[in-house]
Amino acid sequence: MTTDYDEPDYVTQLRDSVRRFVAAEMPREKARAWDRENHWPAEVHARLAALGVFGLTVPEAYGGSGPDITATMAVIEELAKRSTAIACSYIMGVCYAGMNLVESGSDAQRAELLPRLARGDLMFAYGLSEPNVGGDLASVETNARIEGDSVVVSGAKRWCTGSHIADYIFCLVRSGARDEKYRNLSIVLVPPRSPGVTITPLGHLGIRGVETKDVTFDAVRVPLANILGGPEKWGEGWSQLAGRALEVEKLELSACALGIATAAVDDATAYAQERVQFGRKISAHQAIRHSIAEMRTRVQAMRHMLYHAAWLADRGRPCSVETSMAKLFCCEGAAEVTQAAMRVAGAYGLSDQFDFERYTRDAISLPIVGGSSNMQKNNIANRLRLES
Numbered sequence: 001m002t003t004d005y006d007e008p009d010y011v012t013q014l015r016d017s018v019r020r021f022v023a024a025e026m027p028r029e030k031a032r033a034w035d036r037e038n039h040w041p042a043e044v045h046a047r048l049a050a051l052g053v054f055g056l057t058v059p060e061a062y063g064g065s066g067p068d069i070t071a072t073m074a075v076i077e078e079l080a081k082r083s084t085a086i087a088c089s090y091i092m093g094v095c096y097a098g099m100n101l102v103e104s105g106s107d108a109q110r111a112e113l114l115p116r117l118a119r120g121d122l123m124f125a126y127g128l129s130e131p132n133v134g135g136d137l138a139s140v141e142t143n144a145r146i147e148g149d150s151v152v153v154s155g156a157k158r159w160c161t162g163s164h165i166a167d168y169i170f171c172l173v174r175s176g177a178r179d180e181k182y183r184n185l186s187i188v189l190v191p192p193r194s195p196g197v198t199i200t201p202l203g204h205l206g207i208r209g210v211e212t213k214d215v216t217f218d219a220v221r222v223p224l225a226n227i228l229g230g231p232e233k234w235g236e237g238w239s240q241l242a243g244r245a246l247e248v249e250k251l252e253l254s255a256c257a258l259g260i261a262t263a264a265v266d267d268a269t270a271y272a273q274e275r276v277q278f279g280r281k282i283s284a285h286q287a288i289r290h291s292i293a294e295m296r297t298r299v300q301a302m303r304h305m306l307y308h309a310a311w312l313a314d315r316g317r318p319c320s321v322e323t324s325m326a327k328l329f330c331c332e333g334a335a336e337v338t339q340a341a342m343r344v345a346g347a348y349g350l351s352d353q354f355d356f357e358r359y360t361r362d363a364i365s366l367p368i369v370g371g372s373s374n375m376q377k378n379n380i381a382n383r384l385r386l387e388s
Contacts, residue, residue, distance in 0.1 A: 011071050018078040026082045040209040045089050049120025057098030062114035070310045073255040080259030084362045085209025091252045092162050096124040099245035106230035125166035127157040135375050138181045144173035153217045162210040163192050164199050185237035187228040196220035206361035250327035253370045254306045257334035264359040265295040268341035295337045302330045321383045328376040331366035338363040
């Protein structure tokens with residue numbers, strides 16, 4: 001299989017536009033303040049929409065310019081270099097909402113919601129994990145039943161990132177008997193401001209601003225039209241969940257990892273060429289030189305793995321192994337690179353006057369969220385048909 005390693009011109013132009021936006025609207029001092037205050041800057045998210053980047057997963061018929069996974073990953077990467085909060089809220093729109101609606105939404109849902117998404121006016125939060133359910137999603141305990149023209153949802157979700165700023169929670173529910181594990185599951189779109197929804201903060205490391213939450217549902221009523229795909233898809237949630245959107249989620253997090261790691265090594269390189277110790281710049285010391293060389297090599301490999309998997313996904317080719325490999329390699333790599341960059345900066349790497357400590361906090365979470373590294377290793381081994 002051959003691939004073209006030159007980035008398409010339109011993606012490079014898009015990347016440049018996002019970089020200019022970041023420089024103008026997301027300067028370092030503002031990004032540091034957002035992080036310190038655990039603040040999500042809604043006004044910046046809204047201004048980002050003017051670039052047209054929210055339409056990258058939306059077909060032209062609904063006002064978008066996509067689907068284009070490679071271009072989407074480039075936007076995520078550039079945003080994550082400066083603010084994980086903005087990168088994540090972008091993902092909540094373009095990926096969580098866009099990819100799921102395009103793939104599994106009903107005609108009515110697409111017609112109503114996709115134009116909003118293309119304008120940057122729609123975000124989904126994932127309501128998948130629960131207090132007793134992590135990676136084993138088919139064992140969810142949150143339940144839903146149909147009463148007249150409504151769906152009634154009761155239960156609890158955990159690690160529901162961004163639910164306080166979302167328009168809908170993409171909620172996986174048990175919608176029938178537990179006779180077979182992967183049957184009688186449905187996906188319901190629940191507005192988080194509905195009566196009976198309670199959102200509680202969960203303190204955690206990194207990814208501030210779009211922090212993760214506990215969400216409880218106390219007999220929450222939503223219209224039948226909020227069943228993903230429409231009422232005829234009641235009980236078919238597992239097949240909807242197993243689509244391309246969750247495969248690409250692994251790439252979204254890989255793109256965040258690549259952006260954070262790139263920013264960290266760029267800052268470490270700049271610092272090493274400014275800081276003078278023992279009469280010379282620390283970039284002249286072999287230990288520092290070797291560390292930067294290793295970081296650059298790791299980031300370059302991360303870039304190849306991410307964009308090769310995105311290339312496959314854009315072409316509709318099988319890529320479950322490659323997306324898991326990218327998630328594993330990029331997210332573990334970001335955790336290692338950011339800590340190495342912090343060591344280059346020494347004590348200043350621990351200071352909140354620099355960005356190294358923020359890069360490290362955000363990167364450390366990435367091997368865990370969105371399917372842990374051990375889950376990715378299992379995915380890879382299973383798809384390689386290793387005997388067990």
